[in-house]
Each structure stands twice: as structure tokens, then as C-alpha cells.
Amino acid sequence: MSVKINSKYLENYALEFSKKISEKYFSSKKYITGSEILNLTPSKQVNYFVIKSLFENWQIELEKLKSSPYFDYRDNHVHQALQDFMNILSRSIKIDRTNFEPLLMEAVAFSIILALDPITFYKSEFEKLEGHQVNQFLKENMKYFKWHETLVSNLVDRAGMSQDTAAYKKVLFNNYEVQKDQLQRPEELLDVLKEVLYLDYDILFERIEAKVEAAESSSNTPIDSPGQSVETSQSESKESFKEIQEGENLEKIEDSKPELEEDTDIKEEFATVEAPATTQAFKAVDPSKAIDPLQTWARFESEQYSIMKGTIHELSESVGINQRFMFTKELFDGNPDLMKHALKSIDQCDSFMEAVQLINERYVGELSWDKNSEPVDEFLQLIFRKFDQRG
Template sequence: MSIKINSKYLENYALGFAKKVCDQYFSSKQYMTGAEILKLTASKQVNFFVIKSLFEAWHVELEKLKSNPFFDYRDNSVHQALNEFMNVLSRSIKIDRGNFEPLLGEAVAFSVILALDPLSFFRGEIEKSSGSSVNDFLKGNEKYYKWNHSLIANLIDRAGISQSPDAYKEALRLNFEQQKEQLTRPEEYLSELKNIFHLDLDILFERISDKVEDSISEESVQTKEEVSVEEDVIAEAIVEEDVVAPAYVNDSSPEEIQETIESPEKEEEHFAEESIQNLPSQYKVAPTANLIDPLQAWEKFESEQYSVMKGSVGELSENVGINQRFMFTKELFDGNPDLMKHALKSIDKCDSFMSAITLINERYVGELNWDKNSEAVDEFLQLVFRKFDQRG
């Protein structure tokens, strides 16, 4: 049976959780250190997902360094020096609230997804290993998986599995089928979060027909046992292979998560034939094609409250919220977060709304079988509309 998740509630919950924890911590301190991250909450999974994000940021910076053509980063002495440098950095983490709070919110959201649908989550991790050894990727990231770890534990260094992602996903599926009755129930994992910030499972799983309120009621934080941390625990979290943040990917798993927020009912839109004729030929869309009509989309958003938001968005990738990131990745970009990032960068290079829609039609709508009447497409187009101040 599929699990339906209210992604808007999940986003608000993650943000509310992060705010509450940060209100408490930063009321007396200005910076968060690495050792303090690992014992920040009673949920080790949340804490370690924050660390995972930090090392992902490190590897992004490392790739920038490697792009310099004047130095040989494959040299063994350079590799060792970089590892030592990472050791030093890991013991010198220092983050202010403005930079830390979003990391914590994302860690909470990813933790909820891992608890609810571990099969889809780990399938997504395997997909993220594209371009490198799946075994090396899982081995480098294993330390970050505190929940449902048994599903991938015996896949690492396992003889007989080819290096193809499909082979690992099949082995993962077999693990899930064998272990699903013994896996920890999601409610038990989520109780760690619920004890810190109230989590209403009825709302989280409910298909919403009325608008869910953006605010989430708070409840008192229960006393938490401090997690003991060895002095060198962060240094041990250093990753020698590329680290990538977890992605919410659905590959038609038997426990598929469907993020569902019921949008207000939309009236049918009718536009005169002559209005289409005034559009430059390269932007015209055949009425029967399953493509997005750029003129119709522009006029739709112009007639709504979004008209005052034209040109209000800079870089699209910097204006995608947690909820949107889950929705767009899963429903529009075939569970591939890298494909979504590439799409946003390509749209940023367009000079008008019309050219952006043309690019979307040519590269994504047909290829990825978008439902142009879906909530995900509508929300994606709203974001694109806000990017441009002219139709084109």
C-alpha cells in the first residue's frame, strides 16, 4: 500500500523543528561546532545528516580546486595532504545560526523520508553514485545511515554483485523483502523527532483537501539524554570518496511515497485563436500537443496574484524550497536531482519566459512525460514566471 505524505506539512515541520532547536541553542551561543552538532538532538540520524551536508559542501569546494589546470590532484602526496586538511577542518567546524538552521531543516526532512520509505531512499542513494563505484559510494556514506542501516550493510564489499546500479538495486530489493517484517517501524524512529517538536502523523499521512495551515503547534521539548561523543568522532566522519547529499528518489518501489498536496480547483482557461497567432512562430504550440502553451501560461499567471512577482526571483536553484525540491525531483525529473539542477541552470540562461517554456517543452515535457495539468508542473511554471519580467 502506498504512503501518501503531505509534503507541505513535512516542509513546515522541518522548518519548525529547526527553528525550535536553534532558538534554544543560539540563545546563549553564537556558533555551532562539529562536536556539538553530533549531540545537538536526541536523533543521531538528524545529527549525522547535518554532518553529511557539511562534507558535501567540502567536496563541492574540492572539485572547484581540482578544476585548476596547474596542479596534479591525482598525486598521492596531494591526496594525503587533502585528507589531513579535511581532518583539520572537521575539528574546526564553526557555523552561525543563519547558515546552520537551513542545514538542520533539510536533515530533518531527509530523516523523515528515510524512516517512511527506506527502499526508495537507498535506491536514490545508489542512483546518486552514477559515475563512480557503487560499492565505494555506499562504503563512504555508510557512516551517515543510522536508520534502516541493515538494508545496505551487507551490500558493501559483497562479492558477486556487479558494479551496475541496477544490480545493487535488485540486491537492495531482495534485502527489503527479506527484512521488511523485522525493520523498525517508522513511528519508532519518528518518535525521536516528535519528542523534540510535535509531529502529527495523521496530518503527515493524510490526503489534504483543505489548505493546511502553515504554522505548526509547538509542544515542550522533553529532556534529552546527551549523546556521548569521542573527541575524534568527527574526524572519523571524513569521507575519502565523493560525498553526495541524500536524494528523495522513487523508482516504482512497492512502498512508493506520493507527496500529495491538493491544490485549489482550477477553472478551464480559454484563449482566442487570434491571440495565439500573434505569438512568434518558434513559441507556437499545436493545440493537440501535450506541451505547455507559453502564452496561455503567461496570461494565467498574469491574471493571478503572481503578476506582481514578475522578476522577483534571481537564480532559480537558490529559490527552490525543501518541499519544492522533493516535489520537482520526484514528479518532474524522474527522481534525478542532478537533472533538476541542470534544468534550472539552463532556464536561468534564457532571456524571456517564452524562450524558457520552449526549452522546457523541447527537453523535459515530452521526454519525461510531464502532466501539464499537474500541481507539480503548475508550481514549477510559477517559479519560472517569477524569474522573468517580460514575456518575450
């Protein structure tokens, strides 16, 4: 069982939720502190995701510091000083409404996605990182996961051993198959949000029956859609995890290695590794199902989007968080690397006509896109905004 999330409703709900909470809190206060964030909303998960975002921003600032060629950030004394500094900062959080509201909005959206589709959520977290960084990421972030955390809790290896991302995702899928009947229902998790703002489940999502092959032979293989069914057992799940713990190529991290030494940038939404170029023949698209670039351009020009053409410079830098989730799941078989590669390929096109021709040739037929669907239409809108000429 999987779900299809209405991304526009999700985005609007997260926006209105964050506005309502912020208006109430900031009506009497100018700043919010860390302890107040932990009790801000009725949802513990939303509150902790805000803190998680702050931690990720700290990591980004730390990476900027470590990029200096003049200081040794591997030194144990420096490492301890940074740890102390971070502890002080964690007790000195002070954010005004302008900077806080976007954090809360993101936390609400991510919480809803985690409740509805934990496989997609956790898989996207893994995709931000190289395989050897997943273990460290989980060790640092498990405390922020309050919903469906059992799906990843046994992936944390305190001895510091790690495996590639595909191995972690395989165990994640197996964990889901073992636990899916015991996981808390999304409605039960999300009901707490209704205490702030009514959430219409009929609009937010629809259930979809689907089947998946969970095994992923390599990181280049398109990742199957999350939440789908595979034939597995609890013993198979344990055996898969054993492969991670005992595999011959596991990399051990020395106990003396500073905990913050990993070159991680966990604020990146998706992995920066591009999907490798392929020479395989794409599935030919049925002419009746192909997107007509002339009609599409004319339609967008006649609508409110006309003034927006040419306003996007790089597609790969302009897709929002909710759009990334929707496009990845609905258009690119759940594979964020495939979507990233598509965006970069479109960015290299010289005109709208060339870009639409490219997606017809590579994706419409190959991935069975419905040209009249909402995700395709929204994707085409972004492409229209990328180019100022039809070609």
C-alpha cells in the same frame, strides 16, 4: 506501499524545528561544536545528517584544492597529510547560528524523507554519482545512515569492486522487497521528533498502494516509483548482489590508491548527466487535460506572484531540495535525470507560452499530469517566475 509527502508541510516543519532547536541552544552560546551536534536533538539520524553535510562540504573544498595544476594530490604523503588535516578539522568544528540553522533544517527534511520513503532517498543519493563512485560513497557515508540502513549495508564492497548505478538501484529495490515487513515503521522513527515539535502525520503524508517493475534495463530508462511492489525473493536479492560482486566488468581499485582520490562532488543534488535527446513520438495530450498558458499566466499575474515574474534566471539552478523530491516523484516518474532534462529544455524557451507548450507536448500527456494538482501548479509557478513576458 508508497507514500505521498506534503512537501510544503515538510519544509515548514523542518524550518520551525531548526528554529526551535537553534533558539534554545544559541541563547547561551555563540558557536556549536561537533560533539555538541551529535547530541543536539533527540534524533540520532538528524544529528548525523548534519555531520554528513559538513563532510560533504569538506569534500567540495578538497576538490577545489585538487583542481590546482601545480601540486600532485595523488602523492601518498599528500594524501596522508590531507587525512590528518581532515581529522584535525573534525575535532575543530565551530559554527554560528546563521550558518548552522540551514544545515539543521536540511538534516530534518532528509531524515523525514528517509523515514517515509527510503527508496527515494537512497536512490537520489546514488543519482548524485557515477556508477563507479557509488561503492566509495557508501563506504564513506554508511556511518551517517541510522534509519533503514540495512537496505544499503550489503551494497558496500570493501574490496573496492563496483558496478553501474542501475545495478545498485536494482539490489536496493530487491532489498526493500525482502526487508519491507521487517523495516521499522515511519511513525516509530519520527516519533522522536515530536519531543521537539509536534509532527502531524495526517498532514505530512498519505499512504498509496502501487505496483512497480523493479528491473531497470539501463540508466536511460525512467526509474520506477519507489516503495512499490515487485515479485522477488530473498534468493533473487542475493543473486542480484552476486552480479555486482562477480560481474565480468567490475572495476577493482588498487589497495594503494588514496582513499580520497575519487573525483566526487557529493554535494550536487542530482547527477549532472543530462537525459539523452530522444526522437520518439510523445503521447498526445487530451485537449481537456492540457494546460492553458493564457489562463495560467493571467491567474498568476492576478495573484501575489505578479511581482515575481522574471526573477528566476535558470530553472535548473533554482529548484529547492524539497521541490526536487516532489517534482521528481510526482511529475517525472521518480526519474531525476528526466526532470533535469525538462528544466534545461524549459530554460531554452523564449517565453511562458513556449514553455507551457513544450510541457504539454512532452510531459502532460506522456506522464499523465493532472493540471489541477498541487505539484503541477507549483511547477508552473516556477516557470512563470522564469519569464518576464507571456509570449
